[in-house]
Amino acid sequence: MNSRIFYYIIIVLISAAISCGAPGEINTTLSGNIEIPGTLSGSAAGPLFIAVSKSDNIESIMNDPVNSILYVSAIDRSKMTFSFSLSDAGLQPGDTVFLFAFADNDYSGGIPYPTPGDVVGFYVNQETLSTGFRLSEDSNNVLININRLQYDISPEIIGIIDGDEAGDIILIAYAGDFNSLDFTDLDTNAIIGYKKFYKSSAPCLYSIKVMPYIQPEKYSMPILGVYIIALLDKNGNGMPDSGDSIGFPINGTDGDYPMAINIANSVNSTTTIYFKKNITDPVTPENPMILTGTLDAPTGYDPGKPMFLIVAKSSDPNEIFTNMLDTVKYFQNITASYNSTSGTFSFNEDLSSSGLVAGDTVMIMALWDKDFTGGFPSATSGDTVGFIQNKNAYAFTVQLNSGTNTVVKESDGSYTFNTVAGYDFSLKRTIYEHAASIKFKLEQGNLSATEFANGNLVQVIAVYDSTPYTLATYSTFKNNLNMDNIIGSAKVLIEHDLSATVTSRYTIPIMPAIPSGIPGINPLDFSIPDIYIVGFLDTNGNGKPDTGEKLAFYYKNSIATFFQDVPDKITLVDGANVLSLKNVKFSQTY
DSSP: OOHHHHHHHHHHHHHHHHOOOOTTOOOEEEEEEEEOOHHHHTTOOSOEEEEEESOOOHHHHHHOSTTTEEEEEEEBTTTTEEEEEOGGGTOOTTOEEEEEEEEOTTOOSSSOOOOTTOEEEEOOOTTTOOOEEEOOSEEEEEEEEOOEEEOSOOOEEEEEEOOSOOEEEEEEEEOSOOSBSOGGGSOGGGEEEEEEEEEOSSOEEEEEEOOSEEOGGGOOSSEEEEEEEEEEETTOSSSOOTTOEEEEEEETTTTTEEOOEEEOSSEEEOOOEEEEEEOOOOSSTTSOOEEEEEEEOOTTOOTTSOEEEEEESOSOHHHHHHSHHHHEEEEEEOGGGOBTTTTEEEEEEEOTTTTOOTTOEEEEEEEEOTTOOSSSOOOOTTOEEEEEEETTTTBSOEEOOSSEEEEEEOTTSOEEETTEEEEEEOOOEEEOOOOOEEEEEEEOTTOOTTTTOTTOEEEEEEEEOSSOOOHHHHHTHHHHOOGGGEEEEEEEEOOOOTTOSEEEEEEEEBOSEEETTSTTOOTTSOEEEEEEEEEEEOTTOSSSOOTTOEEEEEEEOOGGGTTOOEEOEEEEESSEEEOOSOOEEEEEEO
16 A cells, blocks of 8 residues: 555544534435446455546546545445545535445555455536536535446557637546437446546647546457547536537548547547537427437348437438438437337437438438448448438438427328328348449439520439339329439539530439348449439429429430430449440430
């Protein structure tokens, strides 16, 4: 044991023994319970102690315990409770202290202090994630779980925090799962580093030490899958609330997801932390925006891997996967709601603090994260996803109302959204990792000069169909288009040189979420046969083909077709698929 600690605490104990308290001094007591999980009960063989520090700066306690620790008391193992006065330690109501308890397995007399091999636990406020406990008058009751082992490690993480806003920074190293975007929904047992400091109105360097106290099931060396989370506490109240911002190191090559790192027992560096999420208060607290309903489980669902409900402010399915942090406003792990009898999940989510408001157009998606091992959910190869989609309006989006928004599965298996029929919410798509796109030009064909004028809107779709398209198919295009077979789409504006009959080249990005019903796709050698490229002049801008609107298709003509333009198909491969021989030509009217 450290002789300086021994000397310091002896002075504290002697002072407590001879002091009767100053006149008028308020007696501040601390009491509570200690719990040790069964998995660690055998490892917590030594005597139990609770310590009180005047600082919640864990680094300071580790580096200078003599000037940090105010009080140490033994705990009766037969009762697993504690109760003592803090007034003689100079503490008063309103003071903030740091509380930690430990089993001192190598205790041999003298002053106790946790060392490698001991079992440790400390108080963390679930709402604020602060390790500080604010004392109140009279009794202060707390529960401390001694559920971590102390390891002989001293990792450090360094990096840069971007941004021009000033304020207090709460920095956390987190080795747990994210079940939602709620900062206070983190598993406090998975917090392995905590630091507070002030950031000026310029980017700054940071460093944070990883605590040696870690739950055994989360420990390895290196420590795997650690997220660095920064809270910009703009109002300085020590808790996440409206106006504050949350930042992460970003993996820009993987859909702009927060990046997890593996922590070695040394100095570890990360990419720059960017503040991507803002915390907002409900717009109308008296009328919260709720999303409630059900969705079908996918074929072969195994509840061993989680199901997430995701709400994104976007009308582009690709954007959810390529720009996750900017588009996803809400997600929640809904695995526990699975009903094996009906084969459905249920959800009842409060979107009021997501930043979404009534009138916003959003995409609502479900993700079965089959390879989830912890941390953030992410759509990777082999995962299954599904969108709320309106098959009548050919829309992957819905508009949120104030109050309750309902997704209801009807008795015939169809869905309604806010009582409007024509919807579906099933997980019918599989994620593939690819970089496929289709590059094409539009050809004037049967469009008039006015219809082919620059700036007119055209909707173009890449769709799988094993049944050959014919001219007859296009005469009933709206009835034959199956949304479950769409693999990509683009909204483009006609753009061409003066007097030209062919436009500049456009691109259809192919979604990573490919219809699961398409047979024979090899994820290692990505290709899809029987892909047709169709489009329509969207004169009223409603996103669907209407009577009188002109239709276009990628075409061919030859002796076999009597030199008549007929729909042609391609086999889509990974990378850019350039339609160089023919164009997407207007030649039909819906």
